[in-house]
Amino acid sequence: MGKKSKGKAKVPKLKCCESKSKCGRCPLRMLKEGSLPSGYTVKRRVVVRLDGGKVTKKKLAKAA
Template sequence: MAKKPKVPKTKCCVSKSKCGRCPLRMLKEGTLPDGLTVKRRQLVRAKDGKPVKKKDLKTAA
């Protein structure tokens, strides 16, 4: 059975060790779902820069 992709958090929790679902870490590793990016430690849509809601993340991942 295939592993489900990790869903990023909507906002970085600013922990020193960076949790596994941190949007900053996922952006750096290249595991962030397509169409999403990070601005000011917050997960946003790449095309228009609007913040992402948890409901939208289910469809992205």
């Protein structure tokens, strides 16, 4: 079936789904906890890079 990796950091979603109970990968929750990868922040419920570059799933996963 699916592979489960142990010890890997969770990768945040690129956009918040705006649910009342925040999911485990919610960028807003991860930002508040401090577990969002360095160099990234959240603006208007969307993950953005601090240097203004483009955010991709691949780069975000690599940073996490």
